[in-house]
Each structure stands twice: as structure tokens, then as C-alpha cells.
Amino acid sequence: MDNFIFQNPVKLIMGRGMISRLSEEIPADKRVMITFGGGSVKKNGVYDQVKEALKNHFTVEFWGIEPNPSIETLRKAIALGKEEKVDYLLAVGGGSVIDGTKLISAGLLYDGDAWDLVLAGRPVTHTVPLATVLTLPATGSEMNSGAVISRHETKEKYPFYSNYPLFSILDPEVTFTLPPHQVACGIADTFVHVMEQYMTTPGQSRVMDRWAEGILQTLMEIAPKIRENQHDYQLMSDFMLSATMALNGFIAMGVSQDWATHMIGHELTALHGLTHGHTLVIVFPGTLRVLRKAKGDKILQYGERVLGITSGSRDERIDEAIRRTEEFFRSLGLTTRLSEEGIGMETIDEIERRFNERGVRYGENEDVTGAVAKEILKSSL
Ligand code: NZQ
């Protein structure tokens, strides 16, 4: 196990009716800007619950943070927040609204263009306090300090790091209205978050491995049941908590991490607008196929402990684990091949070109270069 420092300051407030706690959690003298997406919260009652809880607070609303939040939209939110002199932010939505609001929280205290903060690549710690009401389990953004910001003009999408939310409210009932495609992408995103921190080399930490495997098993158990009944409170609670636990640092202590699949996936979103979780189920099986030598021992461990694969030669067991992983993704109702989405060599070449130009090397062994990314994508055609 490597040395590490762990601190996650987010207060989690989970359960039915918990949105009403906003009135106690946010100090009464704050000037609050509430940020929203495209309007789903008006249809499912979340907006009414938030407004009722904050009826005695000063609030200003910013609407229209889109999936894969763009700098173009966030600049407008920062301008409004500065004009209204807001000193507290409440993000109400999925990962996109929360991520976008993290950049707003930094941008409000920055005089230049907020895109500078994204490009600088350094965590920004001078921020306006931020809290969240989560409506889509997937990204873990409600309990981490990361965000991913897009720039439409140039079709770019990059990670950005700032402060953690002060608190996040998770009411599983708000997920009942999610479109099935978003549920599938949320389960996929959660699954691959675990894999990015687990599917490296074995023997680094028994406890991290078992936690990760526990989340993977939970997702495989609940996914088919959720497809049958998305209104089951207990199932959606486990989904919501799995998503939060998958990317809040709890399974990353003292172990190496990969993230190559995510970085390739971000390019597919930037270039083609594919939903984040969907990009991952296309790329991840390819990552396993191409890096099966380096990751072989861990694939075997995953195959045995999570999928119950105990017979066959080493190669057969690895093949079977990769096959079953892709099959699980397809069982969510997602396509897993680039060709099924009409994406071909032109995009693959462009991603290779971008990685080479940026000189990046991703993965736990820093061996996923432009050329390796190309191999991964070719194996997912
Ligand atoms: O905009 P509205 O109208 O609210 O509709 C949203 C949106 O269209 C809808 N939705 C959300 N909650 C709903 C709902 N519809 C009905 N009922 C509800 N309860 O769902 C659509 C997608 O929302 P979005 O926020 O885009 O999804 P998600 O939470 O998957 O976030 C994706 C973004 O997060 C980034 C991704 O790259 C992407 O930009 N990520 C952030 C991470 C982080 N901060 O740590 C890590 C992840 O790996 C990921 O990269």
C-alpha cells in the first residue's frame, strides 16, 4: 500500500424528504444562487421542494446548465452571480449541474476568464461555498472535488478540480423520473469508476479490493432489477449510494489508478456528444483487451471473485471475464461498439492525433499513449 492522506469533508444527507433540511443547512444570511439543468426538476417536484425549503432565504436562479456543462454557459452564470453578489451556491441536478457549479464557485472569485482555470490544470481552492441536491446517481461529483468542463467552440473536454461541496442531499425518490438511458449510463459510469481504481495490479490493498468488488457485485445484482422496477426505493437507494461510494476517495486509498478509459471517453463525448457513461462501456472492454497482459492478474481476480469464473486456462478465464463484462454493459441496454454509433477510423485517428499533440500518457503504468488509445478504440470498432 502506498502512503496517502485521506480527507473527505462532505456531509451526506440521505433519504426521503431530506431536501427540506436545506433550510437548516444553509445559513439564513447567505445570498444563494441556485443552479439547474434543463428543467427536469420542475416536472418531478424537486424544484418545489427546494423553493419551499429556502422560502426565507435570498435566492437567485440560474437555469440551463446542459449535459457536459460548457464554459460558454458557465460564463453567463458567473456574470449573474457577480452581479447579484452571491456568496453561496446550491447545485440542483446531475453531475453536469454540480460540475458546472464547481467552476462557477471558482469563477466568482476570479477576475479573468474561467476557462483559464480549467486549462491551468491546478486545483482551485479559493471558491464560494457550494452544496448540492443530487438528482442523478453516476458521477460521484456530490462527494468529490472534481468536475469535467467542455468547450463547444473547440470540441474540448477537460477535468477541473476545486473544493468539495459542503453537503449533499441524496433523496432516492428523485431518481424515479430518470429516463432509462440515464439510469443505464449512471450504472455504467459507477461501474467504470470502480474499475478505474481497481483494475490495475493485485496485492496493493486487500481492503480496497474487497470494497471495490463489493460495489461491482452490488451493481450487477441491482441492475436487472432496476430495469424491471425503477420505482423501488431500496434498489434506487443502493444505486445512489454505490455511485457516491465509487468516486469519493473511499476505494482509492493507497492504490494505483488508471483513468485511461475516461480520458478516451471524454474525447468521444467532445467529438460526438455521446453520453458520458455510454462512452465508457464502448472503451472499457477495449482497454481490457489491449492491456490484458499488464492487467491480466487483476482480470483473473475480478473474474473469480466478482463473476465466479474458476475454470479454464489463464487465457480462457481472461477472455471470459472480458466477454462477461461487455455482456453486462449490453444488458443495461447500451451499445458497446463504435460502429453501432456510426463512429469509425476518422475519429480514432483524431483522438490519436490529439493525445500525441498533448504528449499525454494515461493509465497506472503511464503507457496509454496516442498509439495505444488507437489500438483500444480499434478493438472496440
Ligand atoms: O438538465 P435536466 O433537465 O435536469 O435533465 C438531466 C439531463 O438531461 C437529466 N436528469 C437528471 N436528473 C433527472 C433527470 N431527468 C429526470 N429525472 C431526474 N431525476 O439527465 C440528463 C443528464 O444529466 P447529467 O447531469 O448530464 O448526467 P450525469 O450526472 O451523468 O453527469 C455527466 C457529466 O459529469 C461528468 C461527465 O463527464 C459529464 O460531463 N463527470 C463528472 C465526474 C466528477 N465530477 O467527478 C466524474 C465522471 O467520470 C464524469 O466524467
Ligand code: ZN
Ligand atoms: Zn465517469
